[in-house]
Amino acid sequence: xxxxxxxQHIINTASDLFYANGYNNTGINEIIAKAGIAKxxxxxxxxxxxxxxIAYLKHKHSNFILALRSYIxxxxxxxxxxxxxxxxLKEFYREPxxxxxxxxxxxxxxxxxxxxxxxxxxxxxxELVFFLKEVVNDNIxxxxxxxxxxxTNGLYLxxxxxxxxxxxxxxxxxxxxxxxxxxxxxx
Amino acid sequence: xxxxxxxQHIINTASDLFYANGYNNTGINEIIAKAGIAKxxxxxxxxxxxxxxIAYLKHKHSNFILALRSYIxxxxxxxxxxxxxxxxLKEFYREPxxxxxxxxxxxxxxxxxxxxxxxxxxxxxxELVFFLKEVVNDNIxxxxxxxxxxxTNGLYLxxxxxxxxxxxxxxxxxxxxxxxxxxxxxx
Amino acid sequence: xxxxxxxQHIINTASDLFYANGYNNTGINEIIAKAGIAKxxxxxxxxxxxxxxIAYLKHKHSNFILALRSYIxxxxxxxxxxxxxxxxLKEFYREPxxxxxxxxxxxxxxxxxxxxxxxxxxxxxxELVFFLKEVVNDNIxxxxxxxxxxxTNGLYLxxxxxxxxxxxxxxxxxxxxxxxxxxxxxx
Amino acid sequence: xxxxxxxQHIINTASDLFYANGYNNTGINEIIAKAGIAKxxxxxxxxxxxxxxIAYLKHKHSNFILALRSYIxxxxxxxxxxxxxxxxLKEFYREPxxxxxxxxxxxxxxxxxxxxxxxxxxxxxxELVFFLKEVVNDNIxxxxxxxxxxxTNGLYLxxxxxxxxxxxxxxxxxxxxxxxxxxxxxx
DNA sequence: AATGAATGAGCGTTCATTCAT
DNA sequence: CATGAATGAACGCTCATTCAT
Numbered sequence: 001x002x003x004x005x006x007x008q009h010i011i012n013t014a015s016d017l018f019y020a021n022g023y024n025n026t027g028i029n030e031i032i033a034k035a036g037i038a039k040x041x042x043x044x045x046x047x048x049x050x051x052x053x054i055a056y057l058k059h060k061h062s063n064f065i066l067a068l069r070s071y072i073x074x075x076x077x078x079x080x081x082x083x084x085x086x087x088x089l090k091e092f093y094r095e096p097x098x099x100x101x102x103x104x105x106x107x108x109x110x111x112x113x114x115x116x117x118x119x120x121x122x123x124x125x126x127e128l129v130f131f132l133k134e135v136v137n138d139n140i141x142x143x144x145x146x147x148x149x150x151x152t153n154g155l156y157l158x159x160x161x162x163x164x165x166x167x168x169x170x171x172x173x174x175x176x177x178x179x180x181x182x183x184x185x186x187x
Numbered sequence: 188x189x190x191x192x193x194x195q196h197i198i199n200t201a202s203d204l205f206y207a208n209g210y211n212n213t214g215i216n217e218i219i220a221k222a223g224i225a226k227x228x229x230x231x232x233x234x235x236x237x238x239x240x241i242a243y244l245k246h247k248h249s250n251f252i253l254a255l256r257s258y259i260x261x262x263x264x265x266x267x268x269x270x271x272x273x274x275x276l277k278e279f280y281r282e283p284x285x286x287x288x289x290x291x292x293x294x295x296x297x298x299x300x301x302x303x304x305x306x307x308x309x310x311x312x313x314e315l316v317f318f319l320k321e322v323v324n325d326n327i328x329x330x331x332x333x334x335x336x337x338x339t340n341g342l343y344l345x346x347x348x349x350x351x352x353x354x355x356x357x358x359x360x361x362x363x364x365x366x367x368x369x370x371x372x373x374x
Numbered sequence: 375x376x377x378x379x380x381x382q383h384i385i386n387t388a389s390d391l392f393y394a395n396g397y398n399n400t401g402i403n404e405i406i407a408k409a410g411i412a413k414x415x416x417x418x419x420x421x422x423x424x425x426x427x428i429a430y431l432k433h434k435h436s437n438f439i440l441a442l443r444s445y446i447x448x449x450x451x452x453x454x455x456x457x458x459x460x461x462x463l464k465e466f467y468r469e470p471x472x473x474x475x476x477x478x479x480x481x482x483x484x485x486x487x488x489x490x491x492x493x494x495x496x497x498x499x500x501e502l503v504f505f506l507k508e509v510v511n512d513n514i515x516x517x518x519x520x521x522x523x524x525x526t527n528g529l530y531l532x533x534x535x536x537x538x539x540x541x542x543x544x545x546x547x548x549x550x551x552x553x554x555x556x557x558x559x560x561x
Numbered sequence: 562x563x564x565x566x567x568x569q570h571i572i573n574t575a576s577d578l579f580y581a582n583g584y585n586n587t588g589i590n591e592i593i594a595k596a597g598i599a600k601x602x603x604x605x606x607x608x609x610x611x612x613x614x615i616a617y618l619k620h621k622h623s624n625f626i627l628a629l630r631s632y633i634x635x636x637x638x639x640x641x642x643x644x645x646x647x648x649x650l651k652e653f654y655r656e657p658x659x660x661x662x663x664x665x666x667x668x669x670x671x672x673x674x675x676x677x678x679x680x681x682x683x684x685x686x687x688e689l690v691f692f693l694k695e696v697v698n699d700n701i702x703x704x705x706x707x708x709x710x711x712x713t714n715g716l717y718l719x720x721x722x723x724x725x726x727x728x729x730x731x732x733x734x735x736x737x738x739x740x741x742x743x744x745x746x747x748x
Numbered sequence: 749a750a751t752g753a754a755t756g757a758g759c760g761t762t763c764a765t766t767c768a769t
Numbered sequence: 770c771a772t773g774a775a776t777g778a779a780c781g782c783t784c785a786t787t788c789a790t
Binding site for chain 3: 758761762
């Protein structure tokens with residue numbers, strides 16, 4: 001196995017555990033046991049557990065953005081494509097591994113002065129907002145920038161609320177509600 | 188100090204620490220040190236740390252509901268009272284101690300099989316939805332039940348999103364956005 | 375066993391190990407195993423391993439000063455009492471546990487920026503110089519302060535050299551040599 | 562770079578680190594990082610870390626003896642040349658890299674049963690005594706062997722004490738004191 | 749010869765909880 | 770009812786050394 005492969009193997013293993021059980025509830029020992037590697041091997045690839053956390057967040061984010069983008073690109077232009085973010089979320093929710101938003105869950109676990117992880121999380125959300133704005137502009141014509149931003153922020157908040165609340169209530173009603181409200185935002 | 192006073196003192200102390208620094212990041216030793224009590228005293232009042240967690244959640248919730256209720260009751264009936272939930276959140280956000288939603292943050296820290304704490308959190312949110320529905324019905328006349336629920340759920344999602352995202356981004360724009368969108372939901 | 379007794383038990387155990395095998399070569403696990411206590415018990419009595427190190431140094435020092443003082447007080451006043459410090463060292467050297475100077479050995483093991491331990495060690499040596507000066511003044515009459523200091527410093531250096539070199543060469547000739555030279559310093 | 566050059570490069574690098582920060586506080590990784598070589602390269606040149614330690618000690622010793630010899634050879638014959646060892650030490654002490662005696666510091670770090678390193682250190686000190694005796698005989702005429710040894714051992718102890726104590730107290734007074742006492746030893 | 753990823757054993761430290769007093 | 774010393778398990782991390790390439 002090549003260096004980068006074992007690195008990816010660690011990230012995959014840790015990601016599953018972090019996402020399923022939480023960052024602090026997942027110990028290094030659990031990761032190496034599941035990955036089948038020695039402790040020092042892990043530390044040859046990552047300086048600290050926090051570094052693995054960053055890699056985990058990036059891993060989840062890039063997969064998520066790719067999947068979301070390809071999902072909605074297959075939808076017909078217009079309202080359906082725009083509301084596709086909620087349909088995507090429905091599918092995401094149905095996955096047995098669904099456990100809410102890794103950003104929200106991780107930020108709840110780390111001390112407030114952990115700027116590195118906080119920054120990563122904030123940047124991911126900013127990227128999501130940026131992506132949503134693209135989708136808004138692609139699917140609603142003749143919007144002023146202010147209008148586009150208003151709709152984008154609304155959809156973003158609804159999306160985030162739907163992720164968190166479907167996870168919290170273990171039910172998909174928040175996703176349907178969010179889609180309904182989202183539909184009202186589109187002129 | 189009476190038995191119940193000590194209990195409340197422990198809850199107050201633990202709540203401040205849990206909310207500020209997180210549940211897992213706050214140790215029993217820190218709590219007893221700040222409360223100025225002996226370790227066994229704490230365990231005479233609470234069976235486990237998880238029990239303190241439940242008490243912490245209840246404590247935050249009842250204070251929150253009371254404050255929210257009294258805040259919006261002072262607002263004039265109608266749209267202003269309904270949107271008052273977002274104005275309340277603005278004030279909540281401005282408090283130096285603001286640190287997001289205790290439910291969301293706590294659920295991220297506990298193992299998935301901890302039903303006791305999960306139930307407490309779910310019930311709190313259900314109570315919030317119930318309360319919001321009351322406010323909706325009080326301030327918008329002649330709503331069918333379905334209409335009331337639709338608006339309630341929308342406001343709830345926007346509120347939850349605004350709490351979480353203002354905390355995540357360390358900025359109050361999500362609260363303003365949520366209020367804007369919320370205003371569109373009210374006929 | 376009372377709190378202070380178990381504390382002293384830890385100090386005794388750790389002291390034997392630190393002095394025999396070195397500070398860094400002695401692990402916490404070795405200490406608790408030999409002391410027959412749990413790891414957390416040790417950490418209830420000492421904040422860090424460095425704190426145990428300080429206690430070890432203080433323990434060795436106070437025993438040493440007491441033993442040295444009582445040893446030379448039994449010697450007749452004059453040259454014999456003054457040179458008694460080297461006779462004391464001979465006996466010290468003969469003990470099977472003799473392993474050189476804990477100060478010199480410890481300072482060699484700790485990072486240069488560990489001021490707490492460095493200060494303790496420097497203070498111990500200053501106390502030794504102070505004690506030696508007392509003995510000099512007690513046993514040589516009509517010395518100016520400068521003369522007393524000169525003799526004191528000479529004896530101190532010879533003593534320290536004798537401790538270190540007898541340990542290094544595993545032989546007592548440095549003690550005899552130091553005594554010989556020391557004798558020449560006394561008018 | 563030739564084989565022997567790499568070896569010397571490793572020794573130089575390791576020596577600086579060992580002397581500055583201690584043997585146990587310097588890791589193999591630190592050495593190879595600073596030397597800019599691969600880990601296995603280091604182990605092609607040295608069987609174990611202890612072997613590097615031996616090479617480090619030899620390196621320091623031979624440099625030291627050469628520098629000391631050439632320093633005092635430039636002094637005029639007689640008392641000045643003999644006491645030149647302390648003047649040399651003054652200059653040694655003034656170097657920013659001064660960190661006491663590598664022998665004393667290393668012997669404090671290794672287990673008592675490490676005969677290889679202990680022997681190297683003892684031999685270095687025996688060589689120093691031998692060298693000092695040469696200097697004594699060169700600069701004081703008509704000494705019996707016993708007289709020469711007595712003076713040599715005295716100077717040696719004073720020298721060793723001065724090195725260790727100047728390092729411990731971070732002050733040069735022990736060097737001045739040692740020189741003063743040394744002067745009294747010379748007839 | 750040179751590489752650098754992998755290792756197992758150990759490090760110092762923290763944790764929620766128990767129990768004799 | 771209040772105490773606080775003691776606990777065992779787990780924590781994140783470092784080490785000198787080996788070995789397939």
